[in-house]
Amino acid sequence: MSGRILVVDDVATNRMLLAARLGADYYDVTTAANGRDALEICAREAPDLVLLDVVMPELDGFEVCRRIKSDPQLHHIPVVMITALNEPEERVRGLEAGADDFLTKPVNELELNARVRNLLRMKMMIDEMRLRVETTQSLGLEAVxxxxxxxxxxxxxxxxxxxxxxxxxxxxxxxxxxxxxxxxxxxxxxxxxxxxxxxxxxxxxxxxxxxxxxxxxxxxxxxxxxxxxxxxxxxxxxxxxxxxxxxxxxxxxxxxxxxxxxxxxxxxxxxxxxxxxxxxxxxxxxxxxxLRLAVTDPLTGLFNRRYAATHLQGLIRNARDGELGVMMMDIDRFKQVNDTYGHAAGDAVLREFARRLKANVRGADLTARLGGEEFLVAMPDARREAVAAAAERVRAAIQEPPFDIGDREIPVTVSIGVAMYAPGDGAESLIEAADAALYASKNGGRNRVTFRDAA
Ligand SMILES: [Mg+2]
Structure with missing residues (x-):
């Protein structure tokens, strides 16, 4: 295991001894002769581990440790305190200052290696999780x-x-x-x-x-x-x-x-x-x-386009001929809702639409907002009659009653296009077919359901 280790000790021979031992194990070792330099190196180079002498002039080890552990940029760096005193009270003081571990002088080589390996392993795991948290969420460090x-x-x-x-x-x-x-x-x-x-x-x-x-x-x-x-x-x-x-x-x-x-x-x-x-x-x-945020649409809580595309491929792999239905839907004249009532009202309409949509399909069905006012439902293990019934149920549930947004009622309707899976269909062709049927619904006067073969 490789790792960058900072050795802090006010006595030069101690620094050299530890650096030589750790260097022999192929760790990348930096040294500091006092607490101030140590903190500066931590901030600049973010080492993977700090070996910290307790008794030093000016800033002692406890204080350096406390500062590392209270700095949000540095607190995840493991700190091992090294003391000549084998006193439990000293260890307790160090652990209270946030030290991750303790070694006593003269440092036992077996113990040094085991502690260092253990803490580096732990840090790698924590670093990996921190990285993923930061990647999947823009909240970053403040959230943790x-x-x-x-x-x-x-x-x-x-x-x-x-x-x-x-x-x-x-x-x-x-x-x-x-x-x-x-x-x-x-x-x-x-x-x-x-x-x-x-x-x-x-x-x-x-x-x-x-x-x-x-x-x-x-x-x-x-x-x-x-x-x-x-x-x-x-x-x-x-x-x-x-x-x-x-x-x-x-x-x-x-x-x-x-x-x-x-x-x-x-x-x-x-x-x-x-x-x-x-x-x-x-x-x-x-x-x-x-991860949940990465696959859902924050406004409606439905799955997003990326998730829907991946999940639909899985559904198609398991589908039998004529037993998977895909609906594409688009809220009729949604631009007018935004223009007339404002974007806040538009968002409220989208949320209420999603709620009614979910209430009228099965729990196992995939419901997703693809973007704007465009939605997708995929119904696995469902024949044409069941899919047709669900599509009609959704259409009717959107039309009546009108949407109650704040102090006004807004009439909303939806156009729906449906494609049943047939052998040879992929996610893309199925969505395209449902989309073509959706445009037939729009051209036919909106607020209606059209199947692929009737389009
Ligand atoms: Mg000392």
Whole structure:
């Protein structure tokens, strides 16, 4: 995995040591000797990861981290704080400042590699989603909150521990501090079953589990399942077992703690994992909203032309001779509505037209606004009589009663052209045939339905 890493430390030998180690793994390394330079490089080069010394003159690591994490342009860059102090309070302070992870000096090489790989992998995933959100939606970054603002209360946590007592103790700590809901399955098999039925937001898993269970195996199983793929995982490794911790991160855990578990560190790490999980959930939802926007017409909520053209091709692939009907429709003299009553009234007419249209076709039918006052309906699995009945129903529903727009009633009618699918038809030829029938309806005096073979 490649990535651009910024190493920040006020001591030159520390910078060189880390840069050499990371450079040997083919990362692209930049260094900064103080907090001010670090922030400048972040703004200019947007690195993929920052390794940040805590104790520095002027701006210390906590302050630099806080500034990165409160800047909407930078807050998604993962920050690993590096301190000589192996004090839980320092870690908690760092995590509260928004640090994604912690390393202590002297930096263990195994741990450094595992943490860096893990965070870069996470960032690539988040970057990809951010990009898609920005592409599908012009709202861009403002629509997505900073990860630090994400509230974790009400989240679901599952604790899979070696002993029921320690599981209960940890559950109490998390409930009190984070207002989360906690479930405690008796073993790893039960954990998988319960998680399949109701996937939690996060797992807290012991490396050693009862009845010959293995926390690392459980991490791997949870990561490979669709239902729990997005859940956060925190591994609890035996004291000093850096190899298990690193293996856990490689298998997909988001973070780890060593035994004996410190309450404040447990809370800080779990909070940070839950925030990231919910942040990713939010991005995913925004992305889905964006996709929905990309296929619908914002004024009427009907599908748009692009979606209709693609979907119609699918309907044609599945269609049998004479069992797919396509209607093209056009509101009669719509320009006069706009000219007489104004564009706001015109929009209201289009919305009401769409509502009546949908109310008079089946749920499975494709209804789309192709643009302007032009609409399309495709009816799969429908014979000619059913299509004719639906077309007539729509025509009548538009004509009566007149459209009630604000304080006035506007008479509206629609002309409809229909083509039934025949072998050899493609989406284009079917739409063209329905369109030709529509113009026959217009020429025949409007407010009527014409079939392709009668046109
Ligand atoms: Mg220092």
């Amino acid at each position: 909150r900073a990860e630090l603002d994400v509230d974790v209360s009400g989240a679901n946590v599952m604790i899979v521990a070696a002993e029921p007592d320690s599981a209960r103790r940890r559950a109490d700590i998390l409930r009190k501090a984070l207002d989360v809901r906690v479930r405690i399955p008796p073993n790893d098999r039960e954990a998988l079953t319960m998680a399949e039925a109701a996937p939690p937001d996060a797992f807290l898993i012991d490396r050693r589990l009862p009845a010959g269970g293995d926390g690392l195996r459980l991490v791997s199983a949870l990561r490979s399942r669709q239902s729990t793929r997005a859940s956060a995982i925190v591994l609890v490794a035996p004291e000093g077992d850096a190899a298990s911790a690193a293996k856990g991160l490689d298998l997909g855990a988001g973070d780890y703690l060593f035994e004996p578990v410190d309450a404040a560190e447990l809370v800080a790490r779990m909070r940070s994992q839950l925030r990231r999980k919910r942040y990713a959930d939010e991005l995913r939802d925004t992305l889905l909203d964006g």
